[in-house]
Amino acid sequence: MNRSRVQKRWRQLRKKLVQNHPDGLIDFSRVLRWSASEKFYPHVEISQMFRARFSMITTFAMWVLQIWYGLRWVLFDAWFSIFRAINDYADHSDMARSAQFWRLVKYTFSYAIPASDLYENGLMTPNAPVLDYVFSTETQGYHLQQNRNHFDAQSARDLLADKSRFGDEMGKMGVPVPNTMSVEQATQQTLANMFPAQIDRIFVKLRSANAGFAAFSATKTANGLTGQNYRGAPLLRAEDVELAWKHILSFGDVIIQPFISNHATLASLSNTNTAVTLRLVTKFNVNSPLPVAARLEIPVWDLELDGQISYVLFPINLKTGALEPSPKRGIYGHAFDTLIDDIFAKCPPIVPCWDEIASYSIRAHHRKFDLYAIAWDWVITDDGPLLLEGNSGFGLDTQQMQNGGLLAD
Structure with a gap:
């Protein structure tokens, strides 16, 4: 395993250890099928599908993490989830604040559903079908479950x-895609030297990543490069843009494409x-x-x-x-x-x-x-x-x- 992959695995593990929700696999009723609700069984299956993709060693490690997450969830993180959701959303609900609190307690502790998901999915009404919904902590397991009969x-x-390969394949099929340029992680060139000719603004993103991680835009001006990161923060100086360039290259190969209007x-x-x-x-x-x-x-x-x-x-x-x-x-x-x-x-x-x-x-x-x-x-x-x-x-x-x-x- 090369260095970049080891670093990626370490970042993933570190994120897992400090995150404040059970990620769809820590709730004990999901693991042991203790839930008396038949409606909850699909959630148990989603959680089991999430774990099924891991090796035996990783699965054992997850059982160890199960104890860590379970204790954190019950003693701290579930409460934090509830109070943060009430602080953010309670004033915009027609239910009494006390009724909101007990509804959140019921589903956050019994089913390990992040409290904010109940508000954001419109489920803070007495008869809302909460267990019909797939929640943010279960998304990955749901996709794996649905793809189980798709062999490729x-x-x-x-x-x-x-x-990069995706864009090439789509272009061959006649699907319109942006023009892109692939850049290997090992490049020593600055972004200023890589800037395509006749283009004033570009977008830079990882060749293999999601949610815009480390992506940014850069604009050529008379005084050099300026830019903006994916979260919207400005990159005011050319030095800031070059730092963003070095940062994204530290994670892998990148692609550059003209900024699209x-x-x-x-x-x-x-x-x-x-x-x-x-x-x-x-x-x-x-x-x-x-x-x-x-x-x-x-x-x-x-x-x-x-x-x-x-x-x-x-x-x-x-x-x-x-x-x-x-x-x-x-x-x-x-x-x-x-x-x-x-x-x-x-x-x-x-x-x-x-x-x-x-x-x-x-x-x-x-x-x-x-x-x-x-x-x-x-x-x-x-x-x-x-x-x-x-x-x-x-x-x-x-x-x-x-x-x-x-x-x-």
Whole structure:
């Protein structure tokens, strides 16, 4: 195992040791099937599927971690989860604060569900079907469970993870993708020397990574390079940009692509000078993939955290491409709700290029990827849509936001 892989494994282990939730595998009822609720069995199976992918040695280590997480969860982290959620969201719920507290205690301790997930999935009402939902701690296990009958799933995941090879394959199929340049981790060149000719702004990201980890944009000016990291913090000096360049190279190979400008009808929706993206999820239905959920993701400066970017999400009607109001109302506070209303008023009624995006996504999924579902991330330009990437381990909020809990059947 090379040095970079050892460093990556150590970062993953360190993150596991200090995280403040059980990650879908620590709740004892999930492991031993002690839960009396039949509705909870799918959650147990998801947790078992998550563990099934590990070796015997790793599985044993997880049982040791089970004790660590279980004690932390009961003695500290579950309480922290509850009180933080109440502090953030309680004032925006119609339930009495005491009723909210006991509902959170019930599901956070009995089923190891992060308290904030109950608010964010709209489940803080007395009869809400909590156990129909897949939660953030279970997402990875759910994807593994759904892919268990797809025998070429691993090679499909590998292709999605390698953004350079993914772009090449999509281009061969006629799916529009941005022009990219691959750079090996061992390069000694500065970003200024790597900057493509005739281009004023670029986006730099890891060849194999997700959630924008270590990514940043850089702009060529008369005084040198400036930029912005993925969280929205400015890189004011050329030295800051070069430090970001060295930082991302420390994790692996990278790709450079021209910064993509949004379609004229979408460009004014964000105040962050970053791209508005469209996420479309396709899912195999009998013999062919079909769209199951879509949303427009608009980056905005967070109203409470200076220098951070949050996202306003608007679901998209799958039949018409029409934008719909965000259903997650009442959990962000009045100021953010007002911002959502203001942005929605400026949105085009129909997403540009919707039929093309759906068609390209279905074609790519059907012809190239043996996976039960893929989330496709697009940017829409004045010249048409461009596919940025596909994700096999995506968050499940889009589908559940539009269609209800994924475990209902």
